[in-house]
Amino acid sequence: MNRGLSKIVFPTAGLGTRFLPATKASPKEMLTIVDKPLIQYGVEEALASGMDKIIMVTGRGKRAIEDHFDISAQLEANLKAAGKDALYKEVSRVSRMAEVVYVRQKQALGLGHAVACATNWVGDEPFGVALADELIISKVPAMQQLRIIHEQTGCSVVGLMRVPKNLVSRYGIAAASEENGLLRLTDMVEKPQPEDAPSDLAIIGRYIFTPRLFDLLAETKPGKGGEIQLTDAVARLAKEEPVYGVLIEGNRHDAGNPLGFLMANAELGSKHPQFGEELTDFLRNLL
């Protein structure tokens, strides 16, 4: 049993090509969902799941992420002087919410390579990985749902959702068998064609790993799309030690593309305490 899980890696070096031209000059992680950038939802989910040491793997053009989690003394002083107390509190809360370190992924060699860039910052302990463009709205934070199984087993855990067969080629797809009421993953394939998919269990960007993953990532050769795939290293890990799957409860939006982004805004906007009702009426009247 391991209760020491405190570190989480956010790969944020991606180019955001699915959201051009919006992401031409600003990071996709800074796209606004209602009133917060996408990455803040991920960081808040991590904190709510007891992971408060954040390792952001960034790249060129991602400075806005660093500025967002940094203290802006000027802005705080201005808000205070103007008596804007609620805004001052919110802005200073964001700057101090987590300990964040930034590591640069110097070449876009794939998700597996991005996670490997955090090797020395994580060290010899279990750690989380979260893909911030997958926004998961749930009662129990998604990373916490994984953490529960990690604490039961001490093993690696991967977040899953069932997807329609015609969409499997967008995801890493896992093969699983039941073991003592848990889903044990036996294999994983990155973005298979429907006829080659081992199941309809899609990997949705939430993971907890034992540090053994780093050794395997270091040996992982380019796979699908010529990239070093995280999925390939996890598939190898699953052959060496148990890796469990968790079917995540909640509504998931792929906010890294325009449709998913709009849906996330509609769902969270319509639940907003101040203007949720008004937005819901507006959306209803559109139909």
Ligand code: G1P
């Ligand atoms: C990545 C992973 C894939 C996973 C997906 C979830 O792919 O490689 O296994 O299913 O995230 O969003 P990407 O969407 O970055 O191409």
